[in-house]
Each structure stands twice: as structure tokens, then as C-alpha cells.
Amino acid sequence: MTDQEKKIGKQVVLPLSKAVEISVKSIKTRLGRSMITASGIVLAIAFLMSIFMSASINKALLEKGSLEIKVQLQNIGEEEQVKQIWLVVLSLLVCVVGIANAMLMSVTERYKEIGTMKCLGALDKFIIKLFLLESGFMGLFGSIAGALLGGLMMTIVSSINYGLEVFTKFPIAGFLYYFVVAVILGTVLAVIGAIYPAYTAAKMVPADAMRSEI
Amino acid sequence: MAEENVVRTRNVKKVFIMGNVSLEALKGINLEIKRGEYISIMGPSGSGKSTLFNMIGGLDKPTDGKIYIDEVDVAQLDAYELAWLRCRKIGYIFQSFNLIPVMTALENITLPMTFAGMSTDDAIDKGVRLLTMVGLGDRIQHKPVELSGGQQQRVAVARALANDPAIILADEPTGNLDLKTGKEIIDLLRKMNKEQGVTIISATHDLKMLDVSDRVFWIRDGKVERVERRADLDLNIGTVEGE
Numbered sequence: 001m002t003d004q005e006k007k008i009g010k011q012v013v014l015p016l017s018k019a020v021e022i023s024v025k026s027i028k029t030r031l032g033r034s035m036i037t038a039s040g041i042v043l044a045i046a047f048l049m050s051i052f053m054s055a056s057i058n059k060a061l062l063e064k065g066s067l068e069i070k071v072q073l074q075n076i077g078e079e080e081q082v083k084q085i086w087l088v089v090l091s092l093l094v095c096v097v098g099i100a101n102a103m104l105m106s107v108t109e110r111y112k113e114i115g116t117m118k119c120l121g122a123l124d125k126f127i128i129k130l131f132l133l134e135s136g137f138m139g140l141f142g143s144i145a146g147a148l149l150g151g152l153m154m155t156i157v158s159s160i161n162y163g164l165e166v167f168t169k170f171p172i173a174g175f176l177y178y179f180v181v182a183v184i185l186g187t188v189l190a191v192i193g194a195i196y197p198a199y200t201a202a203k204m205v206p207a208d209a210m211r212s213e214i
Numbered sequence: 215m216a217e218e219n220v221v222r223t224r225n226v227k228k229v230f231i232m233g234n235v236s237l238e239a240l241k242g243i244n245l246e247i248k249r250g251e252y253i254s255i256m257g258p259s260g261s262g263k264s265t266l267f268n269m270i271g272g273l274d275k276p277t278d279g280k281i282y283i284d285e286v287d288v289a290q291l292d293a294y295e296l297a298w299l300r301c302r303k304i305g306y307i308f309q310s311f312n313l314i315p316v317m318t319a320l321e322n323i324t325l326p327m328t329f330a331g332m333s334t335d336d337a338i339d340k341g342v343r344l345l346t347m348v349g350l351g352d353r354i355q356h357k358p359v360e361l362s363g364g365q366q367q368r369v370a371v372a373r374a375l376a377n378d379p380a381i382i383l384a385d386e387p388t389g390n391l392d393l394k395t396g397k398e399i400i401d402l403l404r405k406m407n408k409e410q411g412v413t414i415i416s417a418t419h420d421l422k423m424l425d426v427s428d429r430v431f432w433i434r435d436g437k438v439e440r441v442e443r444r445a446d447l448d449l450n451i452g453t454v455e456g457e
Contacts, residue, residue, distance in 0.1 A: 012297045013331045022317075029316040116312040119273065120326040120373075121301020124293065206300075207273040 014126040023133040034138055037102040041142030042149065044095035045186040048088050049150025049178060050157075055081070056174035057158045057166060064169050069162050092189060099193030103135055107201040115206045124202035131198035132191050139190020140183065147182040151175055219285070220380055220413045221247040221270055226279035228265050228436075239265045241436035242279070247415060249380070252407045252426060255417045257433035264385065266433065267417045271306060271383045272299050284380060301329050305374025305412075309386035311366040313358040319345060319369045320354040326376040344372040348402060364395035371402055375410065382406070384416035388423070397422055 027034045061069050107114070114127055159166040228240040239262045247253055257263040268274040269281055272288050281288045283303060291299060300306075313322045320341045327337035345354050348368040350361075358366055367387060374382050384403065388396030404426045407414045416423060424430055424444075432439040 011331055012294065012301050012329055014329060018328050018334075026316050112310075112312060113314050116308075116314060117325070118297075119271075119300055119306045119312075121297050121329045121377075123297045126329075205274070207268045 012121055012123055014122070014129065016129075019126070019129050019133055023130050023137060026130075026134055027137055033102075033106075037099065038138040038142035038145075040095045040098040040102075041139055041186050041190055042146040044091045045143040045146030045182050046150035046153065047091050048185070049147045049182045050154040051084050051088055052178035052182065053151050053154035053175065054158065056171045056178060057154065057169075060169045060171040060174070061162060061165065065162070065165055069165065072162065092185075096189050096193040099135060099139075099190050100196055103131065103194045103197035104200070107131070107197050110201075111204070114201050114204055118204070118206040127202040128198045131201055132194050135194030135198075136187055136191045139187040142190070143183045143186025146186060147179045150182070151179065218249045219246050220249045220251075220283070221245075221415070222282040222285070223266075223270070224280045224282075226266070226269060226276045226281060228262070228269065228274075229277045239436055240269075240276070243433075243436075243438055245431060245438060245441075247413060249413055250407070250411050251413055252404065252428045253413070253415045254423050254427040254430045255415065255433060256419070256424075256430055257417075257439075259419075261433045262436040263417050263433050267383065267385055267415075270381075270415060271304055272296055301326060302377050303380050305376070305379040305382040307367070307370050307374050307382060307384040307387045307416075309389040311358070311363070311370050311390070313366055313369055313373070315358050318355050318357055319350060319361065322358070322369055323373045323376055326373065330377050340376070341372075344375055345369070348372045362395075363391050364398060367391060367395075367399050368402065371399065371406065375406060375412070378410075379412060381413045381415060384414065384418075386418055386420075387416060388418065388420045393422075396420060400426055 058073055062073055065073075117127065155166065155170070223243050223245050226240055226243040227238065230237045230239055241262075243262075243266055255263055255267065265274070269276055269288075270283070272283065272291070275289060283299065286299075288296075288299070306312075313319075314325070317325070320338065323341040323344055324334070324337040327340060328334070332340070342351070342354060345351055348371055350365060350368055350372070353361065353365065358369070361369065367390075370387075371382075374384075382403070387399055387403070391399060400420075400422055403414055403416070406412055416427075428444055430442045430444075432442070
């Protein structure tokens with residue numbers, strides 16, 4: 001039985017390249033909707049990135065900056081930073097819930113489409129693959145935009161507070177490091193948010209999907 | 215070859231449980247469908263027609279009894295094998311067309327071929343050929359919303375033929391179409407049936423469908439009320455239309 005199962009499993013396939021193509025197309029076709037979903041990630045990651053960058057810029061200025069700025073920086077308490085970390089964690093959680101919600105709606109909306117795919121021979125895992133990829137891409141693009149936005153905003157805010165010295169002492173390595181961290185985190189969170197909706201979609205019985213009239 | 219059963223059901227029953235009430239939708243259906251036949255399943259709504267149809271298509275499992283497709287018991291199949299059956303053996307046509315809205319006509323047709331493991335180039339070649347065959351050779355890059363109902367249903371017919379299935383299951387294929395377009399789809403199905411030798415099973419209300427069917431199963435109250443051959447039918451159509 002297992003041998004036969006393997007053989008048949010191989011005969012019904014969805015290559016990754018095709019899955020990527022379908023999910024990207026799906027995002028593009030519903031661009032407005034996708035952007036609203038992704039905007040949650042953009043904002044949360046922008047917030048995260050601004051906190052990262054603020055810490056990174058402050059550190060660079062403390063090490064290499066003028067005495068005047070060092071004094072100014074020392075007034076920022078530890079307490080403030082702890083509070084900010086809490087806020088970031090909360091905003092990321094809200095973002096995951098937001099994604100889960102948006103993807104669940106998208107599953108309901110595409111009930112028929114999923115059922116049709118199943119009638120054409122799609123396995124449960126194809127549906128899961130498509131939904132996770134779609135959410136992953138929104139997470140990727142959203143967090144790239146968010147990380148750039150957050151980094152830019154914090155650089156501007158710091159330069160207003162501490163003067164143009166920020167640009168000469170700009171921590172490029174720190175920026176790149178935090179950029180990568182933020183993008184990976186954003187993408188992973190978007191995928192996590194889509195797990196439950198994707199599972200719901202995959203478990204759907206095609207006959208039920210066909211019965212639902214729009 | 216001609217006498218081979220492509221679908222066979224043995225005492226199929228289906229009970230739906232709704233809260234405390236159980237509803238017996240099918241009360242023991244026995245039928246045999248030969249390869250290459252054009253079958254219509256007729257019956258009023260609520261007769262169990264759609265339930266039977268879903269069972270034959272492997273979309274739902276019977277509560278009791280057996281369904282054989284190509285002499286394979288559907289109940290014995292696991293998820294992989296069912297997916298394979300739906301992909302390779304059965305082509306579906308629905309009342310509301312059910313094309314995937316984000317894909318073009320061609321992409322809709324190549325999707326089942328991709329599932330079946332065909333290479334993209336081969337799938338595109340075959341997709342174009344199928345679309346040309348159903349008369350939409352000039353519309354391959356159109357999205358479903360850019361096509362009329364009749365054209366969408368033609369795409370659906372082409373999609374159903376994508377993996378050279380043994381059976382095409384059509385659930386009210388003309389239900390959302392006007393008379394003339396409906397007639398065109400029926401003619402197209404009949405043509406595919408004759409030229410490709412594909413077995414066509416269609417659940418329908420449409421009396422136009424009777425004209426081309428080899429046999430008609432009349433379903434009432436979850437049972438096969440009677441089976442008629444086309445030769446016996448002409449007379450009946452006359453009376454129906456004369457009413």
C-alpha cells in the first residue's frame with residue numbers, strides 16, 4: 001500500500017515554481033486587498049526597525065560621537081527601552097493576528113476556488129503550500145518596505161535630535177544586520193499567521209465547496 | 215470494450231444527519247454505466263440527484279453500498295488516490311463554470327495538467343489545442359470575467375478534457391446559460407463524446423439534454439424510478455413539449 005501510495009503521490013504534483021507563480025498572481029490580482037493585509041506587517045516591522053535603529057544609532061554616537069551628544073544620550077533611562085520592547089512585541093502579535101484574520105477571510109472568499117482545485121486533483125498539501133507562499137510573499141515585501149521605512153524614519157528623527165553627526169557616524173553594518181533580522185522575522189510571522197487558515201482551507205470537502213452558492 | 219462498465223454502483227445509500235433528524239437522500243441506487251455512453255440523470259430538485267452525482271465523482275462517500283469507477287472501489291481509496299482519480303479519470307463541469315478567476319483561460323486548462331505532472335511546454339501546447347477545439351482559439355489569454363457564460367463553459371469543457379479522463383461529470387452544465395448557448399454546450403459535449411469516446415454523465419433539468427443522451431436515469435425520492443433508452447424517449451419528449 002505504501003509503495004502504491006508513493007507512486008500515486010508522485011503522479012499528482014505541484015512544482016514549487018508553479019506554486020510560486022500561482023501565489024504571486026493571486027497577490028497581484030487582489031493587489032488592493034493584499035496591500036491592506038501587508039500594511040499590518042509594514043507598520044509592525046517599521047516600528048521594530050525604528051527601535052533597532054534608534055539603539056544602533058545611539059550606540060554609534062556613544063562610541064564615536066561628540067561629548068555634548070554623549071551627555072544627552074546618558075539621560076535616556078533603561079526603563080524606557082524595556083517599555084519599547086514590550087510595545088514592539090505587542091505590535092508584532094497584533095500583526096500576526098491581523099494576518100490570520102485576513103487569510104481566514106480570504107479562505108472564505110475563495111471557497112469555490114479551493115473546491116475547484118481539489119476537484120482538479122489538488123492534494124491538501126498543495127492548498128497549504130499556496131496559502132503559506134502567498135502569505136510569505138506578503139510578509140517578505142511588507143517587511144522589506146517596513147524595515148526601510150522604520151530605518152529611514154529613525155535616521156531622520158535622530159538627525160533632528162542630535163544634528164547631522166548622525167549621518168557621518170551612521171552605523172551601516174548595524175543597519176544591514178537589523179534589516180535582515182527584521183525581514184526574516186516579518187516573513188516568518190506572516191507564514192505563522194497563515195498556518196491555521198491554510199489548514200482550514202485544505203481540510204475542506206470539495207462537495208461542500210461546490211454546494212456553496214455565491 | 216464497449217461492454218465495460220466505467221461506473222457501477224451497488225445499493226448505494228446516503229444518510230445526512232442534521233441535528234436530531236436524519237435524512238435518507240439515497241435509498242439504494244443500483245446502476246451501471248458503460249464506457250462511451252452519454253447518460254443523463256434527471257430528477258426534481260431534492261430527489262438526491264446531486265448527492266448521487268457527487269458520489270460518482272468521488273467528491274463524497276456513501277453511507278452504505280459500493281461505488282466502482284473503472285472497477286475500483288472508491289471507498290477503498292485514500293486521499294492521494296482520490297486526488298489522482300479526480301485528476302486523471304474524471305473531468306468536472308459545473309453549473310456555475312467554476313473557473314479560477316485569477317487565471318487566464320489557458321492557465322485554467324493547464325492547471326490540471328500541471329497536477330498530473332506534465333511539463334509546462336506540453337501543457338501549453340495541449341491547452342491551446344483543446345481551446346481551439348472548443349472554438350476559443352482566439353481567447354486563450356482572456357480571464358474568466360472577460361468571457362461570456364457560454365465561453366466560460368466552453369473553457370470548463372476544455373478543462374474537463376485536459377487529462378483525457380474516462381468520464382466527464384457535468385452538473386447542470388446548461389443551468390446558467392440561455393437556450394441557444396445551452397444547446398451549443400450540449401452539442402459540444404456530444405461531439406466530445408463521439409470523437410474522444412469519453413463517457414459523459416450529466417445531472418440536469420434540461421429537456422434538450424434528453425435528445426442526445428443514450429440513456430436517461432430518472433431519479434425520484436432517492437431511487438432510480440426508471441431507466442430509458444433514447445429509442446423510447448422521443449415519444450416522451452413529444453408529450454412533455456406538447457403539454
